Amino acid sequence: MGTGDGTYAYRLARSWPDILVIGLDSNAENLQEISHKASLKPSKGGLSNLILGQLSLEQSPGEVAGLADSISVILPWGSLLKAMALPEPELLHQLAQLGKPSSEIKIIFGYGLEADAAEIKALGLPDIDVNALRKAYCAAGFDVRVREIPVEEIREIPSKWAKKLAFSGKNRTFVEIKGCCR
Numbered sequence: 001m002g003t004g005d006g007t008y009a010y011r012l013a014r015s016w017p018d019i020l021v022i023g024l025d026s027n028a029e030n031l032q033e034i035s036h037k038a039s040l041k042p043s044k045g046g047l048s049n050l051i052l053g054q055l056s057l058e059q060s061p062g063e064v065a066g067l068a069d070s071i072s073v074i075l076p077w078g079s080l081l082k083a084m085a086l087p088e089p090e091l092l093h094q095l096a097q098l099g100k101p102s103s104e105i106k107i108i109f110g111y112g113l114e115a116d117a118a119e120i121k122a123l124g125l126p127d128i129d130v131n132a133l134r135k136a137y138c139a140a141g142f143d144v145r146v147r148e149i150p151v152e153e154i155r156e157i158p159s160k161w162a163k164k165l166a167f168s169g170k171n172r173t174f175v176e177i178k179g180c181c182r
């Protein structure tokens with residue numbers, strides 16, 4: 001969810017040819033380039049195990065209800081970030097409905113008080129607090145561990161947005177929320 005330009009989903013699908021990867025984003029334009037690449041012949045970068053589609057968290061789970069074994073939200077922004085960071089329990093519930101019962105979930109996000117001051121103000125984002133996030137996710141029905149992650153781990157994420165954040169030189173706190181949907 002929030003797959004952006006689809007690079008992360010594409011690389012995941014290329015690395016795991018036996019797994020079907022579904023990349024969803026509220027903005028279909030973001031997905032056009034990678035969708036085109038994935039539709040080419042395998043010799044030109046085409047992949048038969050990648051599906052990209054337009055779906056917002058707010059409209060989820062829609063037609064993909066209950067399909068996923070594993071759900072990822074990697075470095076969201078905008079309303080998706082807000083839903084993950086506050087968090088917003090009803091929207092987390094909608095996210096979980098994309099998966100099978102007890103599906104795995106992985107969410108990574110981060111922001112910095114100075115670097116992202118405008119976004120923090122606009123979305124009403126709280127200070128990042130690992131314990132408060134764990135409690136809120138558990139109360140929302142998730143069985144998760146939450147840890148702060150170093151920027152070096154963000155650099156390893158195969159997406160342009162991750163590289164942009166990780167190499168910006170700006171101070172940001174990143175967290176990983178990982179576990180399963182109960």
Ligand SMILES: C[S@@+](CC[C@H](N)C(=O)[O-])C[C@H]1O[C@@H](n2cnc3c(N)ncnc32)[C@H](O)[C@@H]1O
Nearest residue numbers: 002003004026027056057074077078080159161
């Ligand atoms: C920073 S971008 C890309 C993140 C991507 N995972 C990456 O690493 O390249 C965040 C994406 O979240 C999408 N997004 C924002 N709000 C959303 C929502 N409510 N539901 C689904 N996608 C959303 C945006 O359209 C955007 O493509």
